Amino acid sequence: MDKVKVLEKYLPPEAAPLIGRWIDYFKCEFKISRNRGTKFGDYRAPYQGKGHRISVNYDLNPYAFLVTTVHEFAHLHTFNEHKHKAKPHGTEWKHNFKKMMQPFFEKDIFPPDVKHAIISYLNNPAASSCSDLTLYRSLRKYDAPKEDIHTVEKLPIHALFKLKDGRIFRREEKLRKRYKCTEIATRRVYLFSPVAEVEVVND
Missing domain, CATH: 2.30.30.30 (SH3 type barrels.)
Known part of the structure; x- marks a missing residue:
């Protein structure tokens, strides 16, 4: 099946073509993963003959899936530019996350509260990663209700x-x-x- 069609099941549909192009451009293995209670997504740098690898939990709502995907691609892009010299969520990563989020802001994909939380998070150097609670809470509002x-x-x-x-x-x-x-x-x-x-x- 075409990767964009698969991505449309997990992402806001208008975001899927660009993420598909990123997968091809960065020659990245992109995996939709089972739920890992401690994290939403993961990036692995090239190692022992394997290329870039990104995985994102399958059960995230579309906005959380997109934010997590961009978060991990920003790690990939930062690694390409700086290898292991940049801190995981340091200035270089923040710059790339902000830059890579821009096309989705321009397409007006996010609800206003999520967009505001992302912008606030990116402008706050004290927030070291996507464990930022304001952003997490705004994304969680779009989850399907979970009983109990x-x-x-x-x-x-x-x-x-x-x-x-x-x-x-x-x-x-x-x-x-x-x-x-x-x-x-x-x-x-x-x-x-x-x-x-x-x-x-x-x-």
């Missing part, structure tokens, strides 16, 4: 929740940017991102 799944920040204090591996935690107070959570079985304390997705456990 909540983010840690939305849970009341002392609520119990479960991870995919079955471990159960109690949500405690917020410490700066993360939430202190106690694992019930071991009483060990962990710090969770506000936007970590968990399943509520009823007492």
Whole structure:
């Protein structure tokens, strides 16, 4: 099947032709991946005879899929220009991410709130990667509803929740940017991102 037709299933359709051209231009292996709870996408630089490799989680909404794809292509472009000399989300990467996002702004592909969050993120040197919470939250609004799944920040204090591996935690107070959570079985304390997705456990 034509790669653009495949990409249209995951991206806003008007973005698919350009991403298809990037795959060809950069001679990149582009993989649509299973969900990897800890990351949306991944870039691997050429290594031992393999070329550039990008993978993006299949279950992202179209806007999140596009932002993640551009994020990873910006890593590829930065590697081509600077090899390992540039920091992963440093000035060079930010410049390329901004430049590579421009055609999609011009096509008016993003809803206003997502576009604003991307621009704000790119103008904020303190935000080191796409773990930027404002951007994450704006993208998440366009997800299909997930029954029984909540983010840690939305849970009341002392609520119990479960991870995919079955471990159960109690949500405690917020410490700066993360939430202190106690694992019930071991009483060990962990710090969770506000936007970590968990399943509520009823007492």
